[in-house]
Amino acid sequence: MSVLIKNIIFDNGEGDIFIEGNKIGKIAKNLNLKADEKIDGKGEKVILPGLINCHCHSAMNLLRGYADDLPLKNWLEKKIWPLEAKLNEEDVYWGAKLACLEMIKTGTVCFNDMYWHFKHPEVTVSAIKEMGLRAVVGLTMFDSVAEGTKEVVEKTYSRVESKYVQSIVFSLAPHSIYAVSRENLIWAKDFAKKNNLLLHVHLSEIEKEAKDCFKKYNLRPVEFLNKMGFLNKNCILAHSIWLSDKEIKILGERKCNVVYCPCSNMKLASGFFPYKKLKKAGVNICLGTDGAASNNNLDMFEEMKFASLLPKIKEKDPTTAPASEIFEAATKNGAGALKMDIGEIKEGKLADLILIDLNQICLAPGHNLISDLVYSCSGNCVTDLICNGKILMRDRKVKGEEKIIREAAKRADNLAS
């Protein structure tokens, strides 16, 4: 399988790009190679690395708009959890398909998922494989839920291990320090180390978590995790809002990855992510949308705008979190966190790319491409998407999209009634 993209605009000029298998084979001017598929940018489309969503709960797309504007406790206990309790495997499958479709249509090539994949994460993996995206699928641990105990997770992992493909890998996802015991967190970090898995955890999303941890252990959450040897470059810590200066220093020293989810943090009133301090401490800041129930979309373009604007008003400084820095958070930094060889356009890298037609209103008059992408465009600006060398969207059309939207609507209707 090969793709030749002609007359495309790079950051340093126009040229062609040849994709061989799942990799970027060659970038040059006037490439005349035979290819299975061809795209002509006509000098009017720009090529960029696809965006990387480092924290989401894909199947929750079925819950988009189901409950909003509620106090956190009511939202979770009276609306979200009761509905989730009704989800079956088919629902999870269609929810994940809907999420993948949305990501493809808004320029995301790779995502870091955490959800109840029940005893069969294969359901989610099937959905992702069919849609063609790259993903890290978390095996979620949650002490009080049967499917989330270490025994079930261990068994599940030994069953699915053999099903690894290069584009979809598993991570271990202990939900949080309040939903997983100290003993089980230690088990998780050892298990992750032994099997070379990433760890994906919610960290200090709400103030109560930090306070309760201190009360129980006389340590703040990061100190608590650090003491048990949990923290390293394979840790992906979602939200990471309520952090002391000491905790931020530790996260930098341990080379952790934090996932900034501004829309969710604002919508749920969780708190202000300490962008400036984390950046200064050298922590790898990535971007995530969180689930569609708390965002309510998976559009990483919109997320970039929120990500850049929120620290400016918080720090009373319009120079904070400039567009170029946020664009890196959504590409390069995400690739680093997920240990995927993507996020940049270079020969030899995996071919996870997006094309954007420059003749669009959000890109006019065109003073600065990155500024326009971060501050002016939504994910709808993406015209074509290639993931792992395959064209998943061409001129905004994705195979089977009508059916996915129809099925999801039907299932959501049943669930809500």
Add this chain to the structure above:
Amino acid sequence: MSVLIKNIIFDNGEGDIFIEGNKIGKIAKNLNLKADEKIDGKGEKVILPGLINCHCHSAMNLLRGYADDLPLKNWLEKKIWPLEAKLNEEDVYWGAKLACLEMIKTGTVCFNDMYWHFKHPEVTVSAIKEMGLRAVVGLTMFDSVAEGTKEVVEKTYSRVESKYVQSIVFSLAPHSIYAVSRENLIWAKDFAKKNNLLLHVHLSEIEKEAKDCFKKYNLRPVEFLNKMGFLNKNCILAHSIWLSDKEIKILGERKCNVVYCPCSNMKLASGFFPYKKLKKAGVNICLGTDGAASNNNLDMFEEMKFASLLPKIKEKDPTTAPASEIFEAATKNGAGALKMDIGEIKEGKLADLILIDLNQICLAPGHNLISDLVYSCSGNCVTDLICNGKILMRDRKVKGEEKIIREAAKRADNLAS
């Protein structure tokens, strides 16, 4: 001229709508009337009032992405003002056309403009007329600029008065209390009263304005304006961030309209709009995008999401500024402020309407339409737009859009070089 829209979804069921001239003539089931144009919603499109942008600087669309992430003083003095000084009337014309095109493509039917229309606001009016939108065009006063003095503005007004059309009217727009003297503000409010014009003013966008005012007059800005009899239901006060409780009370008593511009306030780090307090005081809260140099788009759908999410995180309360309230701010409240008979779908109202195809990813699975529109969709979800009874966009196509984008790019290139 008449338009018949068949099989369209309203908030209370499906039906047809007949537009006669520039008004909504009839809403009923199974309407079989002859019409010049026909749209079939096929039971898959929803109809809504078009959005109303209550504060923008249309021609600044030519400056989108020209300068970002800079301290306010540098941004204005080193980048924006020098570029604006180079603008000629043709630039203003194409900038306004580009802005109108963007608004049409993102569901805005009416806007409240404030810009240097030079001695000839007819240029901007021409652009708006050609594009077909409804607007209030401000005659900007700015003591230190020749075109902004009361003498020039008065002359201009007496010339353009006769050119009023129902869909485009003039307002008087003294820039701000720091750019226009006390004496000239008093002249402005008298002139506005005499000619029944709306007043459009920047108010307390930055803290310094409030502090300087207090130093000079021993009054805060709202107290200062109130004392001179400036404040009433015809005042549209853009930004309105740095307000004391006493000032908020006065704005409520005087039935003023304030324009909340969350993206601009965040991007320029201006401060947090006191949404909750203003709402409680009964002030009419409208929404605006501000200019494309400080947003950087005119997408009112995106603005609604920012408008709803920012007060939630500020007040630490996810129930603040719910979706339905913000949708009203972007429709009904805007219509009230601009004294236009739009913002609702009722027989007899002016026909300023948008259609949205429900088979879109941002609206799936479809639990709650208003939530999906505010939290999940961007302005790209709008498929058709009707303003003043005329179809300006059909299936996302607007007449002449390619040419406008091309011309704007050419002019921006010249200006920046």
